[in-house]
Amino acid sequence: xxxxPFLPRSLAFALLLAGAGSALAHVALPRGGATAGSDxxxxxxxxxxxxxxxxxxxxxxxxxxGFSFSDAQARKGWKLDVQKATADNGGEVxxxxxxxxxxxxxxxxGEFVLRGKxxxxxGVLWFKVLQTCDTGSTDWAQVPASGTSTEGLQNxxxxxxxxxxxxxxxxxxxxxIRASVPGQSGTGAFMKLTAPTGARLVxxxxxxxxxxxxxxxxxxGDTMRMRAVEGGLELxxxxxxxxxxxxxxxxxxxxxxxxxxxxxxxxxxxxxDAKGQKSTLxxxxxxxSGPAGSAGGTHKH
Numbered sequence: 001x002x003x004x005p006f007l008p009r010s011l012a013f014a015l016l017l018a019g020a021g022s023a024l025a026h027v028a029l030p031r032g033g034a035t036a037g038s039d040x041x042x043x044x045x046x047x048x049x050x051x052x053x054x055x056x057x058x059x060x061x062x063x064x065x066g067f068s069f070s071d072a073q074a075r076k077g078w079k080l081d082v083q084k085a086t087a088d089n090g091g092e093v094x095x096x097x098x099x100x101x102x103x104x105x106x107x108x109x110g111e112f113v114l115r116g117k118x119x120x121x122x123g124v125l126w127f128k129v130l131q132t133c134d135t136g137s138t139d140w141a142q143v144p145a146s147g148t149s150t151e152g153l154q155n156x157x158x159x160x161x162x163x164x165x166x167x168x169x170x171x172x173x174x175x176x177i178r179a180s181v182p183g184q185s186g187t188g189a190f191m192k193l194t195a196p197t198g199a200r201l202v203x204x205x206x207x208x209x210x211x212x213x214x215x216x217x218x219x220x221g222d223t224m225r226m227r228a229v230e231g232g233l234e235l236x237x238x239x240x241x242x243x244x245x246x247x248x249x250x251x252x253x254x255x256x257x258x259x260x261x262x263x264x265x266x267x268x269x270x271x272x273d274a275k276g277q278k279s280t281l282x283x284x285x286x287x288x289s290g291p292a293g294s295a296g297g298t299h300k301h
Contacts, residue, residue: 058132128140191242264287
């Protein structure tokens, strides 16, 4: 079993980090978190224009204390302004469309990217974002009075979970393991993985199987073949990679017991980043006869 540390905290239903409020937010950061003390590329995704507006004309990000800003990515046709941090605030980064042709239409999503260094201590950072539109504006600045869930907030601030070293900054959704019958030696585990800063899935382990490897099912001519993925599975930054039947998946072999439908299985995922830093995620994955839908395995940080 892997000896990487993890925080004694559970996030149910595959790290739906910020609850329903975040899921509906028009300005948000990729879910999955980032490692404390690391360099972080914050990509703020603007999903829609303001209420009753047709386009986004400006985005201003107020930086929280503890986040050390380094630079921001320019956008063609937009003016970029940076207000340095003071004793009272962490600074501000502002993008403003310079013409009607450069605005972000309400029917399109766009990213506004800045970079900096995260604080050394784990916790939660809140980035308050003012979205200006052709008609009116929306201040995504609400922070929960207690706890970290944004459920029930109409205009939640963008939330970033800062994770302890060793905890993988990867979001896991819709995880499930196919049920098995007595005498069956292997089965598959499936899920959707998103790494905000990029990572590689290099392995897995579970007490119910002797071996857990990343495999790929692929047509070669007229024959479907399965092979191990050497070196691990690449997770490009901010792109979702799906492990599914007939494609990439985790192959669990040398099963120690039948896996009964509606039970759950502990599963540890192992990752590496571009610098070779290792991290893990601890999951409790439901055993099902088919895809889990939106309520896949419990994700333990």
